Amino acid sequence: MRLLTAVGLATLLAMVTAPATRAETGGPRLPVPWTTLAGLHANLVTPGAPPPGANDWSCEPSARHPNPVILLHGGGSNQTSAWQTFAPLLANNGYCVFSLTYGVPFAPLPGGLLPMERSARELSLFVDEVLRRTGAAKVDLLGHSEGTLMPSYYVRFLGGGPKVDKYVSLSPLWRGTTQVVVSTLYQLAEALGLSRLWDWLVGIVCGACNQFLRGSVFLSRLHARGIFDPTISYTNIMTRYDQAVIPYTSGIGHGPNVHNIVLQDECLLDFSDHGGLLANHNAAGHVLAALDPVHAEPVGCVLSTPVGSLFPPG
Template identity: 40%
Template sequence: MRFPALLRRIVTVSCGLAATLGLGSLGAVAQAAPDPAAGPVQTNIVSAAWYALAHTKASPPGANDWSCRPTAKHPRPVVLSNGTGANAYDDWAAVSPALAADGYCVFAPNLGGPDGGMFQAIGDIPTTARQFAAYVDKVLAATGTSKVDVVGHSQGGMMPRYYLKYLGGASKVGALVGLAPSNHGTDLSGLVHVVQALPGGNTFVAALCQACTQQEFNSGFIKDLNAGGDTVPGVRYTVVATKTDEVVTPYTSSFLSGANVVNTTLQNYCAIDGTEHIGITYDRIAIRLVRNALDPSSARTPNCLT
């Protein structure tokens, strides 16, 4: 997706957000209703998004079985955290069933957006992080465990770091795996500079998507999140980026520094992998690397063919 296509997508999403919000206030953003039935397995973001348009509350397949109990092999439940403007289903309709098939208890909330809305994770990020903290506590109580692992995409890979740093999450998380996470913000292929130069540009964007402006490379939120270091003790971090990312730019802004960190790219395993930002949760190599990070004892090195 090159710059003109990216711009068209942003305009389309912005219009969709306005319709979804009904011109209401983001102050009404709240945690979604009880988990509905799971949708089908998907192989790409396009088919997943089409399904989600008509089934905005669908759970990803394999997720949100509150009777699930972790096994000795996979003792920590996995909580999936979606990206800005995505929802639990369209982001995780490939990763969730893969992890469930491996034997994990998988959970995927819709947070940071209007109840039942197509677009989630658009509200104030600290507020979404507090919703996430409450959801993790619910998972821990239901499964009888003391820790979860977290897999997140884009904002969903960065937002849990706020939970770890400020909301007591460090004692409740074993591993955080980020797929193209916005850890150090983004200049959005240069579009952030354009928006900031327009009178009222950031104000307009924030009215539709507060999380969008909070993820700008020089935002107060990003500066605060990374002040004093990127990581907290006791948590294992894995970042999987793609060199062809057109949303989190430069792609290296996904990477973390500190102890217990593994930074990698899809292209380290397949130089010709052209997967971009919104498709990374459907990339075969990315899914393998998630599975490796969650269970290093069963890790397998992917390549272009297998």
């Protein structure tokens, strides 16, 4: 049975993997799997390892793509499971790609669990290291879920603004989430003077979890400062079928430097959910356009499901 399962998984991965040329770098092309199953498989085989195409510290940014791209996973995830699609895709398109697993309280827990202020300090150190090793002046950020919100603290409170050029978000939650009415319970605990007890109980396992909730102290402080840095170009990519960011419109931002994209507004064949955006061909087209608007190509419409995109163009 295990052998049949492994064979079936390998076959499925082969069906939804589209090779792509390694633009500009001249290096070998990397396969790009358009399924989230690739992340699950990689995390079993090489847990915690950087995804293909990421963390090549000898990579020299090109004139066309002078900014290294840093990939930031969501809560309860890591760099291995999150970026099996986007890391090789970006590397094939000539970017220097870097990723890290942040916010790990202790092994073997996944990342994104520590309070986001602490994770933002980890990001700050990582950005400085990427800039030092590559000689670049700025980086671009590509995040998913918590990886869209946590970097905003780095930008707005830890001096990251001058070091970031483009900030691209998959399933952002700028106004938090009301998932399973947890945020309402959090607000009730505050009204009853029990917020410290609530924070302590939840924080034992996940210090960042309360911070996602609509009305949290973390979000209130961030909004008081201002979510968006006026010197950075922001792109927010959302799906109407997001089951973690509720409502999905929490990811909509406002400002002259903010561009919002709801995938189903442009592609009725897109049924991707929160996690599905990590292997979504339609979202990938918007990411590439956001990172390189001068050379942006038209974004197509590919049938996409919660586990990835089916039959993406080669």
